[in-house]
Amino acid sequence: xxxxxxxxxxxxxxxxxxxxxxxxxxxxxxxxxxxxxxxxxxxxxxxxxxxxxxxxxxxxxxxxxxxxxxxxxxxxxxxxxxxxxxxxxxxxxxxxxxxxxxxxxxxxxxxxxxxxxxxxxxxxxxxxxxxxxxxxxxxxxxxxxxxxxxxxxxxxxxxxxxxxxxxxxxxxxxxxxxxxxxxxxxxxxxxxxxxxxxxxxxxxxxxxxxxxxxxxxxxxxxxxxxxxxxxxxxxxxxxxxxxxxxxxxxxxxxxxxxxxxxxxxxxxxxxxxxxxxxxxxxxxxxxxxxxxxxxxxxxxxxxxxxxxxxxxxxxxxxxxxxxxxxxxxxxxxxxxxxxxxxxxxxxxxxxxxxxxxxxxxxxxxxxxxxxxxxxxxxxxxxxxxxx
DNA sequence: TAACTAACCTAATCAGTCA
DNA sequence: TGACTGATTAGGTTAGTTA
Numbered sequence: 001x002x003x004x005x006x007x008x009x010x011x012x013x014x015x016x017x018x019x020x021x022x023x024x025x026x027x028x029x030x031x032x033x034x035x036x037x038x039x040x041x042x043x044x045x046x047x048x049x050x051x052x053x054x055x056x057x058x059x060x061x062x063x064x065x066x067x068x069x070x071x072x073x074x075x076x077x078x079x080x081x082x083x084x085x086x087x088x089x090x091x092x093x094x095x096x097x098x099x100x101x102x103x104x105x106x107x108x109x110x111x112x113x114x115x116x117x118x119x120x121x122x123x124x125x126x127x128x129x130x131x132x133x134x135x136x137x138x139x140x141x142x143x144x145x146x147x148x149x150x151x152x153x154x155x156x157x158x159x160x161x162x163x164x165x166x167x168x169x170x171x172x173x174x175x176x177x178x179x180x181x182x183x184x185x186x187x188x189x190x191x192x193x194x195x196x197x198x199x200x201x202x203x204x205x206x207x208x209x210x211x212x213x214x215x216x217x218x219x220x221x222x223x224x225x226x227x228x229x230x231x232x233x234x235x236x237x238x239x240x241x242x243x244x245x246x247x248x249x250x251x252x253x254x255x256x257x258x259x260x261x262x263x264x265x266x267x268x269x270x271x272x273x274x275x276x277x278x279x280x281x282x283x284x285x286x287x288x289x290x291x292x293x294x295x296x297x298x299x300x301x302x303x304x305x306x307x308x309x310x311x312x313x314x315x316x317x318x319x320x321x322x323x324x325x326x327x328x329x330x331x332x333x334x335x336x337x338x339x340x341x342x343x344x345x346x347x348x349x350x351x352x353x354x355x356x357x358x359x360x361x362x363x364x365x366x367x368x369x370x371x372x373x374x375x376x377x378x379x380x381x382x383x384x385x386x387x
Numbered sequence: 388t389a390a391c392t393a394a395c396c397t398a399a400t401c402a403g404t405c406a
Numbered sequence: 407t408g409a410c411t412g413a414t415t416a417g418g419t420t421a422g423t424t425a
Contacts, residue, residue, distance in 0.1 A: 042414095067414090067416085071418090074417090096413055100413085
């Protein structure tokens with residue numbers, strides 16, 4: 001839209017260092033994402049979260065990846081891909097993220113921050129996340145909405161307006177003093193595991209929200225037995241909230257999508273089976289994201305918790321299984337039997353029976369304990385000096 | 388160095404909540 | 407029911423990685 005031309009184009013290069021550290025997806029991760037994209041370019045929150053766990057990245061990154069991917073696809077083939085949502089009608093089928101309730105006190109904090117800086121960088125956002133307990137991605141959205149709806153509410157006038165002419169912020173000049181760069185002070189605050197120590201993708205309710213629902217339910221299984229292709233055998237530890245009795249019963253559409261997952265609410269009591277993919281219950285991106293230093297050297301990458309060591313054949317085999325099972329690899333076209341099951345979701349290739357095989361031991365400790373410990377040590381506020 | 392792509396942005400719109 | 411506001415989308419740009 002014309003909008004962007006005014007903002008990004010002209011102006012606004014975001015000062016270096018205010019951006020989140022660029023995530024470099026591994027080939028295997030990309031493959032998995034691609035494969036899933038083939039099935040559903042518009043995954044709902046539940047799917048994104050499961051995928052995030054599977055890949056060991058934040059849900060917000062999964063969301064962004066799908067956004068970028070859809071865009072690339074559309075660009076490539078201007079024709080609306082068959083997979084792309086047809087305007088209007090095709091609802092994604094999966095639930096959105098639950099609306100995040102932001103309390104007045106949290107809003108106060110955010111508004112204060114907004115008046116100081118309408119374009120907080122990653123460090124500032126994370127600091128706000130720590131202060132408010134709201135996941136950083138939600139804060140980012142909050143600022144986006146706020147900017148759109150309160151165009152002029154900022155103590156820092158022009159300087160805070162991102163779109164500046166050709167030299168705007170980047171050129172030197174004055175990139176609004178402290179606003180674009182991450183104030184050093186912030187660094188120490190980077191919350192290893194703050195109130196939202198769950199992954200950033202986990203809003204307060206997220207763990208409990210089996211919203212994804214419809215397409216994940218297996219017909220006839222009141223408890224939503226985990227079926228589907230090995231890839232998406234998620235065994236998620238049910239949170240207490242997830243087990244609330246008030247949980248809505250699964251809605252009707254009963255198609256088991258390939259990566260059918262267990263809804264947290266319906267997962268049997270925690271029992272990591274042989275094929276279970278244990279979500280790396282560790283700080284994920286938060287832990288590694290070192291607040292960018294003022295002079296965005298950006299180097300000194302922290303250890304990235306790599307969920308799956310590159311050496312492992314795991315992802316390929318998983319991907320292979322997925323592809324094979326969905327027919328993407330060989331045929332591109334669903335088999336007759338599949339088609340029969342496929343109901344109306346174009347991307348949900350039904351294969352509900354893959355559980356016989358399970359996943360082949362894909363569970364792999366993302367980090368060795370020492371590494372993990374070393375990582376922790378590197379965190380600000382951590383007692384021990386880092387390695 | 389160019390191509391690719393993650394991250395970020397705006398604008399529009401959908402959708403939940405509440406007075 | 408309308409206002410407010412969080413979530414999602416398309417589409418554009420910036421900037422870090424990689425071949």
